[in-house]
Amino acid sequence: MSASARRRGIVEPVALAIGLIAIWWITATILQSRVFPNPLESIQKLGEDLSRSSFIGSIGATVQMLALSFVTCVVVGTVLGIGLGLSQFWTQALLPVCYAANSVPKIVLYPIFLLLLGIGDLSRFAFAFMSGFLPMFLLMVEGTISVSVLHLKLGASLRMTFPNLFRRILLPTLVPTIVTGMRISFGLAFLGLLLAEMFSGASGLGFELLRNVTQVRMANIMGEVILIAVIALIPTLLITWAERKVHSRFGID
């Protein structure tokens, strides 16, 4: 990519963002509506929110829960995915069921989580975990199935032990899949967590959002949506960057 092309790749998206914010601002000015704030008011409200300790507590609760459920679903999804992918029989038996389960919208299952686990951190965690776990797991199974049979045969003829096989063949082949899975499951786990907090929460960003709805505080909602986008984007950009590195390192395009 030449320097001018790279500059264009930054200038144009930024120009679009500025244009959209301008449209938002102009619309808000024309409407002069009490419920439709302009960008500045939204940022100001966000600033006010951020000086409230209960709001900071909500951010902390959400971020903590997100980190916990994300790490769990990556680890468990990777381990179980590889485990299932290695067994042809169980893959054939379970994979179609998992795909079917994945096509059911998770949110309608949330009340079942509440009934079985009770209202609280545990059910929120379990729901965020499940939202991110299934895609991670499915990707890992598919990745493991597509590990070259030739490589596995080579391993067998060299009489590699399983730990050796895992370290030298499986893991290097699967690292790109793991990172891609992380990127996808992060977004879904965050989505699940926010939905859970909106439906049953006493703190957390989803709870704050819905509380503002009942009080029709648009500027606060807008400000909070901006905050949520920032929280979501930082890890995603990091993972996307890692993804590019890993894909070029392991030579898979």
Add this chain to the structure above:
Amino acid sequence: MWSVVVVVGFFVIVELIVQSGAVSSFKLVPVSTMATTAFDLLGDSAFLVNDLLRSVIIIVVSFVAASVLGVLVAYAMWRWGACRRSLSPYLNVFYAVPTFAMYPIMVVLFGTGSLPIIALTTAFGVVVVILNSLNGFNAVPEVVRKLASTLGMGRTQYFKKILLPAAMPDIAAGLKLCMAYSVIAALAMEFILSTQGLGHFISYSYDSFATKDMYGAVLIVAMLALVANIGLTRLLSKLDWRRR
């Protein structure tokens, strides 16, 4: 074949656990009860019209809107570099940001009717169609483009006769995901804040301790999602010339 055994086994275990009384019937109902409740609900005209039909219409409308819009935007991005460069960074991170966080904004502006749900469901589904269609458009070989210009094809003709059919398998993959996303988005928003629809029915049943109705409706949703998924897969595989 073994998948069927697994599913049946799972249901039998749930049935046995409940029948044995290990879990209270308030928390979990036997699978047989779920099925009969689901049947009863399907015979209830208020449920059919206010909840099931309404959700299905929202999903179908959003799905169609997202499909058409997605292909058009992808075409614009394919044709104009500026359009592609300015949109693609946002589209690539779109699914990382929880879109439903926008729903409260829509509720304040437009109320809890179906309009905000359709708008956000379309927005949620459109991005995956754009990304997949764009992949498909970009995969059209350079030779084909040269051939088309030799034959003196116009832009519309090129789009209809070459670009669209060539990208169809990718578009089909995008549409399949779009359907899944539409179902998720529509039900999730009805679930949080709405006065009608399948999602609302489930959250309402939960709130009013009608556990049986809740499980019945969950079963209906699961079946609906499965049927939509399988049906669309069948339909779209006909369009997929790469696998023929």
